Amino acid sequence: MDALARSPSPDAVPQAPTEQISAPPLEVVAPSRQTLPLVLSSPHSGSIYPADFVANSRLDAHSLRRSEDAHVHELFAGGPTLGAPLLHALFPRAYLDPNREAYELDPMMFDGPLPHHANVRSPRVVAGLGTIARMVANGADIYRGKLPVAEAEYRIATCYRPFHHALRSLIDATRDQFGFCILVDCHSMPSGISGHGVIEPPGGGADFVLGDCHGVSCAPAVIETARTVLTDRGFRVARNAPYAGGYTTRHYGRPAERVHALQIEINRRLYMDEATFAHLPAFAKIADTMTQVVAALGALTQADFGDF
Numbered sequence: 001m002d003a004l005a006r007s008p009s010p011d012a013v014p015q016a017p018t019e020q021i022s023a024p025p026l027e028v029v030a031p032s033r034q035t036l037p038l039v040l041s042s043p044h045s046g047s048i049y050p051a052d053f054v055a056n057s058r059l060d061a062h063s064l065r066r067s068e069d070a071h072v073h074e075l076f077a078g079g080p081t082l083g084a085p086l087l088h089a090l091f092p093r094a095y096l097d098p099n100r101e102a103y104e105l106d107p108m109m110f111d112g113p114l115p116h117h118a119n120v121r122s123p124r125v126v127a128g129l130g131t132i133a134r135m136v137a138n139g140a141d142i143y144r145g146k147l148p149v150a151e152a153e154y155r156i157a158t159c160y161r162p163f164h165h166a167l168r169s170l171i172d173a174t175r176d177q178f179g180f181c182i183l184v185d186c187h188s189m190p191s192g193i194s195g196h197g198v199i200e201p202p203g204g205g206a207d208f209v210l211g212d213c214h215g216v217s218c219a220p221a222v223i224e225t226a227r228t229v230l231t232d233r234g235f236r237v238a239r240n241a242p243y244a245g246g247y248t249t250r251h252y253g254r255p256a257e258r259v260h261a262l263q264i265e266i267n268r269r270l271y272m273d274e275a276t277f278a279h280l281p282a283f284a285k286i287a288d289t290m291t292q293v294v295a296a297l298g299a300l301t302q303a304d305f306g307d308f
Helices: 051-055 061-067 079-082 149-180 220-232 247-252 283-298
Strands: 026-028 038-042 088-091 182-191 208-211 237-239 257-268
Touching: 026 149, 038 149, 038 283, 051 237, 079 283, 088 257, 149 182, 149 247, 182 283, 208 220, 220 237, 220 257, 220 283, 247 283, 257 283
Parallel strands: 038 088, 038 182, 182 257, 208 237
Antiparallel strands: 026 088, 208 257
């Protein structure tokens, strides 16, 4: 059975949580009036770590942050000023990853049987990076022991489902208003490691990786427009390697339904100190570049997509 068909819809009604989460799960930075047919999503830049999660982890708070796409929502903060809403997950990726199916779960992590619809054999689960990850980005295990299955249900109910409900609502409203929607899924990537865990030579690697699921999730004009803005500014741009697009890009990118999804990965060495997570002096330049990308994508019309 296809994995997407097996997994429940992210818009399904969640089970009632058994406790209150310690922080709101997301933030929508909305323009005063939406004037662009774009939705911006930053699923991995959340940095509010529930105290009980940190207490039950083998890692300290700083080590847990290695999975963050730190500051990415700040880099795209120009989007709302131009007229495009920005959805930002406040919970961290190490706690729950919304760029997965709802139930990509490793049965070895839990102390009881998972629901029958759980996808326990996806490549992300095998790599330790499912909806609830077993490890952080550098390969260090997160947990001291097994988790209750109820904990997985709680995180999915309080974080995953609200995030995807908000994202679906923004996409639908944008398509209703403009006749189509361009979803930009905003991410960052470590400077020294490729998507396959291969250490790159000094100076190697792209500045940006644009992903359209190998030509499936958006019309060519979308990825080409972003590429042109970036290369005109002197950046090195790769397409679909090593990042072609995750669950969000695949699931929502349906050009036949007038939703085009593009994933953007930004090399962290361009804007932050990867050891301390501090902004670099070039942060403002990268943020301005992202604003220019948003403006260029926002200028596209349905006619630019041709028959795609």
